[in-house]
Amino acid sequence: MNDYDIAVIGAGAAGLAAGLRLQGSGKSVIVLEARDRIGGRAFTDTATLGLPFDCGAHWLHAADQNPFTKIADRLGFAYNSRISWADVIRFGPGGPLPDEVQAEAVDEVVAALDRIGAAGATGLDVPFSDRLDPASRWNPLIRNIIGQITSHEAENCSTLDYARYVEEGGDFPVEAGYGALVARNAEGLAVTLGTPVTHVDWSGPRVRLETPRGVVTASSIILAVPINVLIAGAIRFTPALPAQLVEAFHDCPMGVSEKLAILLDRPIEGLGHLYGDVIDLSGKRAPFNLHVNPFGRPLLVSHLAGANGLNIERARDDEVMALALDAMEDAFGASIRKRVVRMLRTHWASDPYTRGGYSHAKPGRAASRLLFSEPVGDRIVLAGEHCSIPHYSTVQGAHLSGIAAGEKALKLMG
Incomplete structure (x- = not known):
């Protein structure tokens, strides 16, 4: 815990990738993580329910282009490559709702997302809500999926x-x-x-990092922490980060995404x-998302996001369970x-x-994300989703x- 060429702050997916990229580079590197585990928002809990449950990241998104698809193949991690619209049921x-109602729901969701994407493809930087049909009875579902x-x-x-x-x-x-x-x-x-x-004190010839376990110094750092942690000022900077960069953080904040998992005595028959x-x-209750029987396991998982997710996150356990049980009873x-x-x-x-x-960038602020690719003062490199x-x-x-940040940090050192 003293002097290094490069210090990586955060051991989520970005910080881990940066650390792996810097291995064998000939530079001295330290990866610092606040938690008592690695992975950040990619975390598989195997203890609480007695079976694997991804508390955060769950999908290999854009799987054909996702490097973790090949990593999964190399490490022998199986994944379900057969999920399609046929595996999505509205209850x-x-x-289950009648087939014709199911089809109407799919058509409305796809049409809404297509309108949103088409607006952005023409260069419009406006709110998603501008492209929703206010007359659609499926708006609660569409908003839930958004x-x-x-x-x-x-x-x-x-x-x-x-x-x-x-x-x-x-x-x-x-x-x-x-997460695993x-x-x-x-x-x-x-x-x-x-x-x-x-x-983080970057006022002197070397960057000085204060931690409860002592001070670390480095020539440069990779800042791989969630953007809301930076927005909250949980890490103090001397001198302060550039105002334009701080404004960009506020332009691209993290929202709310929570999960609820309910272990059953057996899978849903x-x-x-x-x-x-x-x-x-009737619109009296927000749609309740369900992932049923994942990999044949006796689980029901709900993904609760946005304002609804925030309400759920703040609620008591008994309140959350009551809401879940009402939705589960409707379905099963x-x-x-x-x-x-x-x-x-x-x-x-x-x-x-x-x-x-x-x-996600706020309306009118999509360009702010471009600022995150530039090193700060030739000392600080950003990484993260x-x-x-x-x-x-x-x-x-x-x-x-994280890989790109590692390469930038090496370039800064010459």
Whole structure:
């Protein structure tokens, strides 16, 4: 814990990728992580429910282009490459909605997302909400799905930022857990855990990092922490970071993305591994997302995002369970209440080392993301999903940004 060529702050997917890139470079490197584990928002909990559950990242997004698809193949991690629209079911009171209603829901969701993407593709940087049909009865579902995609409300998301995102190539869940895959890929990388950086002093000839375990100095640093941690000022900088960069952080904040997992006594009968939503067409209750029987496991998982996710994150356990049970009863009948064994819920929004879900640019501010690719004062390099234009909000975006950050840090050293 003293002097290094390069210090990496954060051991999420971005920091781990940076550390791996710097291995064998001939430079002295330290990777500092505030938590007592690696992976950041890519974390597979195997203890609470007695089976793998991804508390955060779950999908191999854009799988054909995602480097973790090949990493999974190399390390022997299985993933489901067969998920399609046929595996998405909308439930209402009494079970699955009629086929024609299911089809209408799919058509409306796809049309809305197409309108949002088309607006951004023409260069328009306006709110998603500008492209929603106010007369559509499916707006609650569409907004819920937008929340899952962006972790924000439709009014707070840029169409241009969305249009720059690359999503082709499938979205595949990882059987043993995406977080477990990220951790396995980083085996052998030395990470100093339980060491939050509280102050970065880059006023002198070397960057000075203050931690509860002592001071670290380095020629340059890679700042691989979630953007909401930077917005909150959890790390103090001397001198302060450039005002334009700080403004850009506020232009691309993380929203709210929480998960709720309910362990059952056995899988739901008659259904395979599928995704869906429980919908109250009267509009009295927000749609309740469900991932049913993941990989044949006795689990129901709900992804709760945006304003709804924030309300859930702040609610008591009994309140969350009551909401979940009402939705589950609509979908599967009253007997489902007796089959609940245990519940696990996440608290990313209030976690001091995360403070949210994932980033999305505000309307009119998509260009701000471009600032994150430039080193600060030839001393500080940024990394994280917020730094990726085509793959923001994803593990692969963080991973690729970490590799790029490692290369930039080496270039700064000459």
